[in-house]
Amino acid sequence: MVSMSKIATGNGHGENSPYFEGWKAYETNPFHPIDRPDGVIQMGLAENQLCFEFIKKWLMEHPEASVCTSEGVGRFKETALFQDYHGMPEFRQAVAKFMGKVRGDRVKFDPERIVMSGGATGAHETVAFCLADPGEALLLPTPYYPGFDRDLRWRTGVELVPVICESCNNFQITRNALEAAYEKAGEDGLRVKGLLITNPSNPLGTIMDRDTLKSIVRFVNEKNIHLIGDEIYAATVFKSPEFVSISEVIEEVECDRDLIHIVYSLSKDMGFPGFRVGIIYSYNDAVMNCARKMSSYGLVSSQTQHLIATMLNDHDFVDDFIVESREQLFKRHEYFTWSLSQVGIGSLKGNGGLFIWMDLRKLLKDNTFEGEMDLWRVIINEVKLNVSPGSSFHCHEPGWFRVCFANMDDNTMEVALSRIRAFILKNNESIVPRKLCRRSSLKLSLSRSLSRRIDDFMSPTGIMSPHSPLPQSPLVRART
């Protein structure tokens, strides 16, 4: 019998990893406040759902953004026929301008360099196809987004070599770690073609500082390898320090621009994963031209190009959106991390992304990845929260979990927090040692006073009480 390809029958799609197992658990029993109040709450999905009302308002005021309304139908035919892989000029201009604004207008992006792709998923695969041949390798700092195992390797045949980052320095990338990974690749007979960094980081929720970025740029130039900067979370940086893009750093450090490529998307910053708007921005002409031809395999629907062009060319809307989004993310993040700290759960100090990197090392029975899996199963099956175990992100140390906070409404967040609280308090004697939380000065106890105090702040209606100890976002302060 004729076979299919190894690609089709193998496991290169990576979907047998626990990252996806948790999704399946959620899908068989998803939480719903009325229909399934005991269902699993999805906290493994890095979606940005906090600004839809804001966007919907704009849509209602701009019917011409759709080519199907009477205001927009005059462009229906032209749009429906438009399949030029250069993309609509107004779309490219709008995206280039948006990318600049998200970086505080400290850099300008050239619309002629904007290349479309089928989401960032398509962008990553295309960039891998352009930069590496089968059997060659890319370096990736750990922990990293599990989808990279599929996107960069599956059909391309490219290998991934981890750059090990550790909690002792908050998982920052060090020169030593880069060199070690590069050497290890060499020892394994792999030719390294590039380094891919995600900044802001998924799953850490942190940004790279300027010095680290400069060091990385110097490293790739010395080794003459490519640097791919996945900046998909650029607009989700909700408090200082400010986001610094590779596009800025290459203006400050000597750099061969042919090595520099940025991957972007509107899935996280705007919350539009369904619209499949991926962008490759390469400073290398040959890569740009090749990626553009490859974009035929995943062009952005012209209907969507038109919508996005209309929306993002409204600069007032964009300015307001960026501020609003940051504010919503800030509020949600601060409330979530504070609530966790009240029950002694810490997380890596972050200022971007749609998730926190939660530290549950003290809850492990064994300081092993088996221990992490055991704890994870308890969280899914008993606490009924789908969170993502650090091992699925190739984290080097067990006990870390990525927990998303921007993909649910306030009520669901409250339910999730109450479940966490209940779980911690219930297991206090057997699992949690006395002094758990380093950040909070509260001693963890089962005292009623503690429970009542938490209840004071967890009102079902608002995110926080007016007497909340949480600091206000500097963005809010600036406006009032």
Place this chain on the structure above:
Amino acid sequence: MGLLSRKVTCNSHGQDSSYFLGWLEYEKNPYDEVKNPRGIIQMGLAENQLSFDLLESWLDKNPDVAGFKRDGQSIFKELALFQDYHGFPAFKKALLDFMAEIRGNKVTFDPNRIVLTAGATSANETLMFCLAEQGDAFLLPTPYYPGFDRDLRWRTGVEIVPIKCTSSNRFKITASALEDAYQRAQRKNLRVKGVLVTNPSNPLGTTMTREELDLLVNFITDKEIHLISDEIYSGTVFSSPAFVSIMEVLKDQNLEKTEIWERVHIVYSLSKDLGLPGFRVGAIYSNDPIVVAAATKMSSFGLVSSQTQYLLSAILSDKKFTKEYIAKNHKRLRKRRSMLVAGLEKAGIDCLESNAGLFCWVDMRHLLSSDTFEAEMELWKRIVYDVKLNISPGSSCHCTEPGWFRVCFANMSEDTLKLAMQRLKSFVGSITGHDRSHQELKNSRRKFRSKWVFRLSFQSFHDREQDER
């Protein structure tokens, strides 16, 4: 350079072919009735522009869909977040119902067997990744769509071996042509994984006969290989014989649920039938659950935008509309084809009898200075630069005989088509109407050849300077 992959530096993207060079020339000097009446008329683009009024009128009557609403409620958020690679269930159902309707409801499709992709371009590449390894081969009847050279081969490393079809039997696939192709592949040490056919055919504009389809089923049974049927033009069959889908043939041969059944895969798209190439709506339909599973995961690299899925699920669920659309679209295509054929006849040019597609397969062998592909290129250059019509030379479609050209008829207004035919008639009159001496003809050919050789140098699509001509 060594710093980039081989895919960047090789030519497998196929964009140095004449098929794309013609497009380039057109874009530098495009015809416009008012602004550029002497420009090049685009007849190399297989688009269906004849029925937009029907879609626009539907939109006018369905404002909810336009405003991201369902039953008066905004569903914008739901759409913006929907990235499930299984696709919008309502859309898959509507699409499959549409496909069944096109096949006279003689076949039914299972929604668990369809995979949505960003256009047929993505569907074809994805099937290659699923069915073949680097260095394997697929057999394709010639002439075939030039884009396959890129879509099937570029990033997959799969080879194409042509099944040579000739004008002697109107380019039909024969058992000997199939066998010959298979043997040629074997001699090149290529493992044949399957056959890919386009039915209705691009560039021929014909539907496959039942005999051809039976032949294919026998062949893939005998060789134990796959069959991909690209049915992207299935909704453009405007006159008899009626379209017969490969699925129908398998059913008639009682091969449902057999191993052979699982080796047959269909590719579809709304780019041609509904004239919506910009919306990137493609699909793979396979009877093999492993292919469906793998292709579904691969579709992550090119999903259909959720807002597009939503719009089209609404349009295609309106059965009254789809029935009316199919009928009117056929009528308009039929009329347009007749206009082209009549115009060609006036110029003393024949074309292959056809009943589908958005183009005719035109026979200009009698206008060649010699029975060679060089002569075909010469003639083509004259038609592009002097007659100012961009048509596609048969060699770009891998035709084995020089002198055939694909000429599109559905991507322009009636007036433009008439003008194109007038230009062609004048041109043919000028080269055949006078008694030119043999030496004169040779001289004029030599003069043209040197000009064309310069232009024939293969530059990439993007390297051309704007004002070079």
